[in-house]
Amino acid sequence: MSNLRTTAIEGTDDKGLDAHLIVDRGTFRLDIELTAAPGDVVALLGPNGAGKTTALRALAGLVHLTDGHLRLDGAELDRTPPESRPVGVVFQDYLLFPHLTALDNVGFGPRCQSATKAESRAIAAEWLDRMGLAEHAGAKPRRLSGGQAQRVAVARALATRPRLLLLDEPLAALDARTRLDVRAQLRRHLAEFEAVAVLVTHDPLDAMVLADRLVVIEQGSIVQEGTPADIARHPRTDYIAQLVGLNLYKGRADGHTVTLDTGPVITTTEDLQGEVFVAFPPSGVTLYGSRPTGASARNLWHCEVAGLETHGDQIRVDLTGELPLAADLTTVAAAELDLHQGALVWATVKATQTHAYPA
């Protein structure tokens, strides 16, 4: 049966994923193009409700495409039912079958692909062994820890030898400590995986550690895609800027000065012309209680404190005013400035801390 799972088109050898997913749900429309070569790990990153999970379900065949196409290794899959797609899914809460042991959960796929009971168990045992779970083969899911259950779910998805592996928030259900271990393991398994992997996450760290390429989705459309490093350095929407922890503004550059659409001017080191983004990290902002004497008027703004929160060992200050921005400072500095909601401060940023790039 397994060789009947896809109807390969003769003469095409375009390996990997080539998809244009359009799902129309009246109030919500998903429209994204997604391509990936075998061995690629693509992360769909986006806020809740952006359509990440819908995209994943469309790839798995659990949601019908309204329009567009879906090709995997040259085979058209648009109308293929989920059970006939060479696709493996790791669900967010794993959905391990509670009545089956870890071994039988992993063996479920091979068994459905017409392996005999003994064969499927042998395959499952091998996968569990590879995941370091050999001694838990006989355990029911409820007896497994979160990290173990996650690995069983990954083994179960991989045991069908999929050409496309889908992972829906693979680390979201884990506590912070387990997460670190499991993330490292998952990274290793994804690196070994020879076909296309697409993972969905709203955690930028997961996305950057696990994926070679990020696709950021907002409101059903792709707003930016690229390597993790590129996206971290050149965010193009407020959502991404917030994720990677940068202040982001859009404006018109004329040499070293950028005039923002809202009025303020930022001096940058880059020499650019036309529509640009300017980004700088909150840690690059210095706050003063009164107008700093002797400082140049460049990149100096009068702001009001809108909110304070601890951010690691620092204080993240949200400022409104001429230029809304976030600033990070030490607890001591925050205490000395007597920061509180409504306090008026002066904020400066050195031009060398800013980074401008064409929009």
Next chain:
Amino acid sequence: MTQLDTSDAAAETLKGGPGRRRVRMTGRGVPLPLLIPALVGLAFLLLPLVALLVRAPWRSLPSQLTSTEVWQALQLSLFSATAATAVSLVLGVPLAWVLARTEFPGRGFLRALVTLPLVLPPVVGGVALLLALGRNGVVGQWLDSWFGITLPFTTTGVVVAEAFVAMPFLVISVEGTLRAADPRYEEAAQTLGASRFTAFRRVTLPLIAPGIAAGAVLAWARALGEFGATITFAGNFPGRTQTMPLAVYLALQNDPEAAIALSLVLLAVSIAVLAGLRDRWMTTS
């Protein structure tokens, strides 16, 4: 309201055992306007059962229960209730799945029709069965002329009548369990290469087994006590269609002691059923 209890109980079990957070009022005083009707209600429910035990002809009981008629009625009752339950399972579980897992216009209306026998007076059900499957019935005339099958006034007729009355209990119970069960398990099975039917057989069915068992017991108990539809559709022939409830009713006219003895047997069966379901209903809040 039985169907609600069932689905809730079934839902509880699926979610991992009965809820343990019960709010206890005892010790803080129950208001009299609630306490008095509660006690009267309790007495009202228990008194008849107590009376049955008080007036039971304990001395002649062994001979009563070993008489041929009693044995015949008991055997017939157990057989037909079990057969009706089997029919309900074979037809009712798929029906419950369709009602719970598919969307089609008129689904709500169909569901209401399925539950109709729950509220329909059983005698009316019996009349309806006669009109449908009787010798001159809408379908029955063809069964008779084509296959020579006659249902009314036969043991098969008893099974049909009981299944008609009992199946809705099973359907409602299983449907409730299915609705409470996470349909994404079926999706997970599908992504692993299982067809929808394989997913149902290997994943859903084991997951909802407790709900099916509860529904089956409920249907069985209902079938065992069936009177109206049975006597209307299948008649009252000893050894052929005379089930325990019919025997009790008949005995009450000629031989009250025998009626009490038979009633005791049915009471014992009911208590046994309740004991079997103890963990499901008596401990859920």
